[in-house]
Amino acid sequence: MVSDEEGHRGDGTEDGGLRPGEARERVYDALLAVRPPVDVLVLADAVLVASELVSNAVRHAGGVTGFRVSIGDGEVEISVSDGSQARPCERTPRPLVREGGYGWGLVTRLARVEVVAGPGDGKTVRARLPLTSAHSAYEHPRFVPAQRRPPDGGMR
DSSP: OEEEOTTOOTTOOOOSOOOHHHHHHHHHHHHHTOSSOOBHHHHHHHHHHHHHHHHHHHHHSSSEEEEEEEEETTEEEEEEEESOOOOOOOOOOOGGGTOOOOHHHHHHHHSEEEEEEOSTTSEEEEEEEESSBTTBOTTSTTOOBOOSSOOGGGOO
């Protein structure tokens, strides 16, 4: 199992204010190290889930108190802790007023999600995604490995 616990503190203290972009980079780096390589679609889903979980913690729960990316048993687990006991809930998006409301619904559709109490008075949201995808397999002729540079032409 590979794990990125940089910035993760199990004591419930602030980890320095992790932002969504930093979470995306940590997930990206962790998945680029997987062999055989994961498909770019798997990477995109995992990066989106991390970004949304961190955004929700920052926006609705006072900030991130812990963050971890673990890879093993054919899946990636993204864990985000915050200081609020309030469970995430789906909201009705209001696109014309640009208030969001899409994040939690996206997360629950892309990943198996578990919300657990702690650390301290807060909670941890764990999202697990498979390293393979129904719409893309390593042996499939349209497989595009995740990489730092987009494929030639930027198209799948």
